Amino acid sequence: MTRTAIIAGAGGLPAAVMAAMAERPFVAALEGFAPAGLEPDLRFRVERLVPFLRALEDEGVTRVCFAGAVQRPRLDPALFDPDTAGMVPRLLAAMGQGDDATLREVLAIFEEAGFALVGVQEIAPALVPGAGLLCGAVTDRDRADAARAAVIVGALGRVDVGQGAVVQQGLCLAVEALPGTDAMLAGVAAIPPGLRPAGAKGLFYKAPKPGQDRRIDLPALGVETLRRVAAAGLGGIVWEAGGVICLDLSAMVAEAEAAGLFLWARKP
């Protein structure tokens, strides 16, 4: 028998995934990153990872899906149990190599404990749109900007930096790093007008890192992203079709249409 657990971080994604599933999953949430609109069955801490894995097993969980935003949690040395403490060197070594390495290590720990890992696109495919222009219109200039942004995000991803960039008329206005999409778009909104070209407004592009494990950490977009894109004076959002989660696609489309922005799931 298969029982799925959602390992939930903050934001609306865990509830959206749960809503898209036929059977009710078990929901475990990382302490300090409460999911929105959802009461977790269990809360856990990284310092007590091994007891948490045993608790999942006791619940009959056989596969897990990571969903929601987690920033690297601060660790309290006093809270470690002996088994988890033994994993600290391994976790710290991975953390020193960046977010991708850390996620790979966490994934390995869950798999070694006997759990199958599944991606959001597998248990909630409606949240990950396939290729298509969802609203608005794109020009050749936008297509060229999207192509350039895809090259930039690919180069960044290969060195384990961000999953997004902003390009306007061939110019890279911003690139995503640790502070994330919202901080990047706020930075773009703050660029002095004289520094940006007139005419075509540019776009925000989002894609998974090349070669990343697509069972975890797929980038996500939502209505909030769209508002920040509009505030940054951009023309729309482009993302890699099949590789990005849209949290509330119908609301995004409605709001993009009202704001005159394009939404384009671009074939990689």
Added chain:
Amino acid sequence: MTRTAIIAGAGGLPAAVMAAMAERPFVAALEGFAPAGLEPDLRFRVERLVPFLRALEDEGVTRVCFAGAVQRPRLDPALFDPDTAGMVPRLLAAMGQGDDATLREVLAIFEEAGFALVGVQEIAPALVPGAGLLCGAVTDRDRADAARAAVIVGALGRVDVGQGAVVQQGLCLAVEALPGTDAMLAGVAAIPPGLRPAGAKGLFYKAPKPGQDRRIDLPALGVETLRRVAAAGLGGIVWEAGGVICLDLSAMVAEAEAAGLFLWARKP
């Protein structure tokens, strides 16, 4: 006979280069980007580039050195002379491909007009420090962060984005794009404290783009950079030895020592 012209942009670099030269150069400044502490012999506009090249020739100039900050100027269609107007398609095509392509094109235009191009390091070598730790101390953690930052900046440079990045304990906090170093360091200063790891403070790394023409657009550092690095809570600055201009090195060293920051010209 050799006569050198400095093609000056904004900031203190043109005056610093001039001070380091045995013979007084001819100084031409791009309209709207006045150099500091220096009265140009001639001002010019991009819209009248061809007449400007002829004026340089009339002055007996045989080689030119680009020095100082220039952002892509707005072009006024009414000001073009016919010869320069003929170059517009060529310039616009290059601008659409990014700053590197634009600089390559400008360089080609000067060379086609018969001028030799020389880098700052050639006519003012004292401004481009060779390898060495100039002040402070670096730990193994800093060395690892510098190595990671060099990989990130290399990857970015290959897709013609920035020349700098901030890395702390393996995490990429920021990456330079169109808005430049100051905007990037302001972004780092604004990162909520909870998002950055405790302990080793991280560093700002600067290097030319891989394969860039080192006769133009070498990245530059100065006392102002150092203050912004301190304000961003970083431990120091690392740069590629031989590839970065230090505008006021003795002032930088004095201020870094007072602030407890390291300055390290790292062998590439």
